Every structure is written in C-alpha cells, then in structure tokens.
Amino acid sequence: MIAPVANGVLATDAANRCAPGLPESFCHQHEVTGCVGGNGLFCFDWAADNFDRYVGPFFRHLEIVAISVVAGFAIALALAVLSHRHRALVPPVLGATGVLYTIPSVAFFFLLLPITGFGLATAVIPLSAYTLQIIYRNTLVGLANVPPDAKDAGLGMGMSENQLMWRVELPLAAPEVIAGLRIATVSTVAIATLAFLAGAGGLGQPLYEQLGFKTNIIIVGVLTIAMALFLDLIVVLAQRFITPWRRARPG
Amino acid sequence: MSGDATNGAAEAAQALSVAFRKATKVYPGADRPAVNELEVEVPAGEICVFVGPSGCGKTTAMRMVNRMVEITEGDILVGDRSVRDRSPSDLRREIGYVIQQTGLFPHRMIGDNIATVPRLLGWDHDRVASRVRELMKLISLDADLADRYPSQLSGGQQQRVGVARALAADPGVMLMDEPFGAVDPINRERLQNEFLRLQAEVRKTILFVTHDIDEAIKMGDRVAILREGGILAQYATPAELLMAPADDFVEDFVGADRALKRLALLRVSDIDLWEAPLAYVGQPTAEVRTKLERAEVPHALLVDSERRPLGWLSESDLQNEMVPARPDISPEPVLDRDDVMRDALSDLLQAETMYAPVVDAQRRIDGILSVEIISEFLGSTEALAEEHLAVERPTAE
Numbered sequence: 001m002i003a004p005v006a007n008g009v010l011a012t013d014a015a016n017r018c019a020p021g022l023p024e025s026f027c028h029q030h031e032v033t034g035c036v037g038g039n040g041l042f043c044f045d046w047a048a049d050n051f052d053r054y055v056g057p058f059f060r061h062l063e064i065v066a067i068s069v070v071a072g073f074a075i076a077l078a079l080a081v082l083s084h085r086h087r088a089l090v091p092p093v094l095g096a097t098g099v100l101y102t103i104p105s106v107a108f109f110f111l112l113l114p115i116t117g118f119g120l121a122t123a124v125i126p127l128s129a130y131t132l133q134i135i136y137r138n139t140l141v142g143l144a145n146v147p148p149d150a151k152d153a154g155l156g157m158g159m160s161e162n163q164l165m166w167r168v169e170l171p172l173a174a175p176e177v178i179a180g181l182r183i184a185t186v187s188t189v190a191i192a193t194l195a196f197l198a199g200a201g202g203l204g205q206p207l208y209e210q211l212g213f214k215t216n217i218i219i220v221g222v223l224t225i226a227m228a229l230f231l232d233l234i235v236v237l238a239q240r241f242i243t244p245w246r247r248a249r250p251g
Numbered sequence: 252m253s254g255d256a257t258n259g260a261a262e263a264a265q266a267l268s269v270a271f272r273k274a275t276k277v278y279p280g281a282d283r284p285a286v287n288e289l290e291v292e293v294p295a296g297e298i299c300v301f302v303g304p305s306g307c308g309k310t311t312a313m314r315m316v317n318r319m320v321e322i323t324e325g326d327i328l329v330g331d332r333s334v335r336d337r338s339p340s341d342l343r344r345e346i347g348y349v350i351q352q353t354g355l356f357p358h359r360m361i362g363d364n365i366a367t368v369p370r371l372l373g374w375d376h377d378r379v380a381s382r383v384r385e386l387m388k389l390i391s392l393d394a395d396l397a398d399r400y401p402s403q404l405s406g407g408q409q410q411r412v413g414v415a416r417a418l419a420a421d422p423g424v425m426l427m428d429e430p431f432g433a434v435d436p437i438n439r440e441r442l443q444n445e446f447l448r449l450q451a452e453v454r455k456t457i458l459f460v461t462h463d464i465d466e467a468i469k470m471g472d473r474v475a476i477l478r479e480g481g482i483l484a485q486y487a488t489p490a491e492l493l494m495a496p497a498d499d500f501v502e503d504f505v506g507a508d509r510a511l512k513r514l515a516l517l518r519v520s521d522i523d524l525w526e527a528p529l530a531y532v533g534q535p536t537a538e539v540r541t542k543l544e545r546a547e548v549p550h551a552l553l554v555d556s557e558r559r560p561l562g563w564l565s566e567s568d569l570q571n572e573m574v575p576a577r578p579d580i581s582p583e584p585v586l587d588r589d590d591v592m593r594d595a596l597s598d599l600l601q602a603e604t605m606y607a608p609v610v611d612a613q614r615r616i617d618g619i620l621s622v623e624i625i626s627e628f629l630g631s632t633e634a635l636a637e638e639h640l641a642v643e644r645p646t647a648e
Contacts, residue, residue, distance in 0.1 A: 149350055149353070149354040150355075150356055150357065152319070152354055153348065153350055153354025153356070154356070154367075155319065155343070156317060156319055156343055156348035156426075157344065157367055157371065157416075158340045158343035158371055159340070160340055163371070168356060168358075172356075172358055243358070244400075245357055245358045245359075248399070248402055248403050249403065
C-alpha cells in the first residue's frame with residue numbers, strides 16, 4: 001500500500017533515465033522524457049491526462065474530514081455544555097483532550113490498528129480527537145462571554161437551565177464556537193493527508209505514492225488547500241446564517 | 252392620569268399584593284444578613300420603591316420575590332401564596348422582570364424578545380403575534396421595529412422594549428431593578444413619565460429598585476428605605492418620608508433639599524391660595540381701590556366677564572375714573588391649578604415675580620400663588636415635623 005520511496009535512485013538505462021527523487025517503479029510505468037522525465041515544477045500535460053486519479057481520493061478526503069469534524073464537534077459541544085453546568089469537569093476534560101491532542105497521528109493510527117483495523121474508523125477516531133480541544137475550549141469561552149444580564153433576564157422570566165442553554169447561551173456563544181470549528185476544520189483537512197497510513201485513503205494516498213514527483217505534490221497541495229478554503233467558506237456562510245444579529249446595523 | 256379605556260381593558264389581569272414576612276437572606280459564609288427580617292406590604296396595583304445606598308440589600312430583597320435569590324428565613328407572599336410553595340419557573344413566568352441593562356436578548360428580534368414569556372407559556376402563534384402588536388402599540392413603538400435587533404434601537408427604546416417584554420404575559424406583579432439607571436437624564440425623565448402613564452393604564456403591583464431618592468419619590472406610591480445590612484429604615488409614602496423622616500439616616504438619605512423635594516409632590520391646588528382682588532372693565536376705580544386695601548397683593552387683577560385674567564392694573568391704570576380695557580402689566584406667568592408646585596415656584600422665580608394668578612382648566616381665575624405662601628407652607632409643616640420628632644431624638648446640627 002505504501003509506495004516505496006526511493007531517494008536518489010538513478011535508472012540504469014541511460015536513455016530511459018529516471019529523474020532524481022522518482023521511484024524506479026514509477027519510471028517504468030510512465031513516459032519519462034520531457035517534463036515528467038526531468039521532474040519539472042509542474043507538468044500541465046501530465047496533470048491534464050492524470051487528473052482522474054485524484055478525484056476519488058479527493059472525495060474520500062472530504063468524507064474523512066467531514067465525519068471527523070462533525071463527530072468531534074458533537075462530542076466537544078456536549079462536553080462543553082456539560083462542563084459549563086458542572087465546572088468541576090473542566091480541568092479533567094481539558095487535560096484529557098490536551099493529552100489526545102499531543103499524541104502523534106502516526107502513533108495514534110498504529111495504536112488503533114489492532115482494535116479498529118485497517119480503514120476509515122482508525123483514521124476518523126484520531127482526527128476527531130484532535131478537534132476536541134479547540135472546539136471545547138472555544139465553546140467554554142463563548143459560553144463564559146454570554147452577557148450576564150441576558151442570562152439573568154432569561155432565568156428571571158422563567159426559563160429552565162436547558163431552555164436558557166439552547167435559546168440564549170449557545171446562540172450567543174455561536175461566534176466563538178464557530179471560530180473553533182473553523183480552526184478544527186482547516187487543521188483536519190491537513191492532518192487527514194496521513195489518513196492513508198490507517199488505510200482510509202484520501203489525498204495522502206496519491207501524494208505518498210509519488211512523493212518525489214513535483215507535479216504530483218503540487219496537485220495534492222492545491223487540492224488540499226482548495227478543500228480547506230472551501231470548507232472554511234461553508235462554515236463562515238453557516239455562521240452568517242445562524243448569527244444574523246451580528247450584522248444588524250443601527251438605525 | 253387615566254388612560255385610554257380600550258387599552259386599559261386589555262390589561263384586565265388582577266394585580267397581586269406582595270407581602271414580605273420577616274424575609275431574611277443570609278448568603279453562605281456571610282457574617283450578617285443581606286436582607287434582615289424585612290416587613291413590607293405592597294397593596295395590589297401600587298408602586299413600591301426599594302431605595303438605599305449600595306450594599307443595603309434592595310436588589311436582593313426584590314430578587315427574593317421571584318426566587319432569583321432564595322429566602323433563608325421568613326416568607327414572601329405573592330397574592331396570598333407563599334413563593335416558597337411555587338416552582339421557580341412557574342412563579343417567574345407570572346412575575347414581570349425588568350433589569351438595568353435591559354437584558355434584551357441581542358440575538359433575537361424585538362418582537363421575539365417581547366414574545367419570550369408567552370412562548371415559554373406555550374401560547375399559540377397567533378395569540379403571541381397579536382399580543383406583541385398590542386404591546387408595541389402600548390409602548391408607542393413603530394410596528395416595523397418588531398423585526399429589528401436590540402442593537403438597532405436607542406437606549407430609551409430598548410428600555411421600553413424591556414418593559415413591554417415584562418408585561419407580555421400580563422403578570423400580576425412586576426419587578427424592576429434600576430430600569431432607567433443606564434439612560435441619560437433627559438431620556439430618564441421621559442421614560443419615568445411614560446412609565447407612570449403606562450402604570451395608570453395597566454395598574455400592576457410594582458417593586459421598583461433604585462439608588463436615586465428623587466426617582467424613588469417620583470415613582471413610588473410607597474417607598475421603603477433600606478440601610479446597610481438589609482434593615483428597613485422607613486416604609487412610608489413619599490410625602491411622609493419627606494415630612495417626617497424616621498431617623499438621621501433617612502433624613503440624610505432624603506437629602507438637605509427635602510423641602511424642595513416635597514414641592515415636587517404637591518400640586519398648586521393642594522395649597523390655600525390668596526384671594527385675588529379682581530377688577531372688571533368699566534368698573535369704577537374707587538371700588539377697586541377699596542378692594543386693594545384688604546388684598547395681600549399691591550395690584551388688582553383685571554379679568555374678563557368669564558373671570559379670565561387679562562392683566563394687572565398699575566397705579567396709572569387706576570388714575571382714571573373707570574377701569575381701562577388694556578391693563579399696563581401682563582398677567583404672565585399664569586399658573587395652572589394642576590401644575591406641580593416645584594414647577595410653579597420655578598415659574599415665579601424665573602419671571603422674577605413674587606406672585607402670579609392661578610387658573611383652572613377653563614383658564615378662569617382661582618386665586619393667587621405667591622412665594623410667601625410656599626415658604627409659609629414649608630415652614631409650617633417643617634415645624635410640625637420637628638415637633639413630632641422632638642420626642643424621639645435630640646435635635647441634630
């Protein structure tokens with residue numbers, strides 16, 4: 001599965017020389033003259049001919065990110081709501097999510113492999129674990145910043161704790177919650193390029209198969225950045241939609 | 252004072268009395284109570300103001316009524332039911348709640364803010380919508396402001412929305428914690444007057460907290476002055492408070508200018524006026540001169556056949572045989588029977604005159620108000636109050 005990365009291997013056939021950094025297997029399969037043979041910065045023809053090979057991994061990548069972020073968001077939000085009411089939960093949850101955050105992803109994958117096996121779950125569990133800390137922290141900050149008089153008025157008019165949380169506190173904390181969500185989303189898009197190590201595929205797959213080939217690296221890089229920007233845009237638009245009062249102008 | 256009858260009918264819910272029965276609050280770890288055996292009875296439909304310096308427990312006392320603060324000892328009855336027997340949520344939905352910074356939900360439009368309690372009570376959509384329209388009208392806010400956000404309204408408008416929101420489910424009791432505290436003085440005055448007009452229509456029982464004694468005297472049917480430690484210093488009508496402060500603390504708190512403050516509570520009609528020496532056009536001046544000899548003022552007042560003041564007659568006006576149609580001296584300022592005494596005094600001082608005619612609603616002469624009458628009035632009741640208190644305390648100062 002993992003492409004052998006052969007550094008500095010030179011093809012023996014002088015006429016069919018493999019460019020430095022390209023795996024020999026790759027040179028056997030592809031045209032190795034011109035741009036590709038010389039491992040140019042970006043080979044347009046090759047990119048046009050081979051773009052198909054990135055479509056599947058791109059959507060797989062999107063799927064991994066979406067599942068991880070949605071799961072992490074749900075868990076972090078639930079933890080934050082719980083610990084907003086029971087402050088004693090804050091230090092242990094912060095500690096636990098902090099520890100999860102420090103586990104290197106590759107180590108995390110290999111720790112999980114014996115349990116969840118090769119596949120999507122093994123990738124999604126660490127990735128969602130990484131989102132917990134930032135979303136949890138931001139949600140707590142957002143809840144703490146809710147104007148005390150809005151809470152006082154809500155309770156004073158007879159809202160229950162739950163009604164206050166869902167009708168007043170969470171909507172008013174939304175800007176901070178979403179700020180956390182944006183960071184979590186973008187960083188998950190980046191870390192998900194390692195998901196192929198867990199057997200989940202994604203854009204890391206084509207990247208590591210031809211790690212020495214600049215065109216490949218650039219295509220994966222651009223696709224990853226585009227995905228991050230696209231998801232960030234969706235989150236920003238969602239924020240505008242759910243926090244219309246923040247754009248209300250006086251008068 | 253009385254409002255428009257149709258609006259009044261819409262606010263038909265019964266106002267409830269509120270009774271503090273030795274209500275006490277001790278916060279955990281505090282060495283003395285925040286509110287100490289408070290005994291206050293607020294009759295249904297009246298405004299009771301809690302006033303005092305900071306740390307006197309006035310807000311705590313108010314918040315005990317809707318159990319935002321739990322009672323430690325004693326009890327509070329709303330209507331005839333102890334608040335201790337009620338679930339806090341149910342109780343709070345039946346009690347209007349207005350706080351200083353308005354507490355409006357910034358993420359909800361004005362209409363939705365007003366609809367908060369009706370929705371908590373599960374009213375259907377149409378009933379909520381019509382109630383919101385009704386309240387917007389009651390606080391004279393344009394209907395199209397209903398879908399603005401609070402940040403788009405002025406401070407005064409926000410405060411009115413806060414009041415409308417508290418009135419939404421037609422509660423029997425309203426709690427108002429420094430509701431006009433964050434508004435500038437000019438708007439505060441206007442909001443206070445508006446609120447008093449509104450109260451004349453809706454007739455709620457209102458517990459009103461303020462640190463401003465002038466506001467307390469203006470707004471309160473009764474005023475409870477609290478001192479540090481949540482001890483009730485005096486509970487009385489504003490007039491009683493100004494005339495007979497219970498002790499040095501109350502006297503200090505109501506201020507050195509309490510005589511002037513009392514004038515704010517009086518109307519011109521509350522005081523005995525001088526009789527005006529009247530003169531009619533064409534009347535022989537000799538008659539007028541005789542009248543003047545017995546009068547307290549040096550000039551006769553020329554009135555028309557309806558007894559409406561035309562002006563003061565000068566010495567030269569009386570030189571002729573008959574009273575002339577055009578008097579030398581303008582009758583201004585002409586005071587109204589219903590004017591607040593403080594404003595009347597201010598009118599006199601501003602016009603640099605010692606006296607002025609007072610007229611009724613038909614502009615007919617009622618009598619003459621003078622600076623002398625006012626000062627005598629203040630002197631006499633002041634003396635009464637001193638006499639009354641002389642037994643209880645040594646004369647200070």
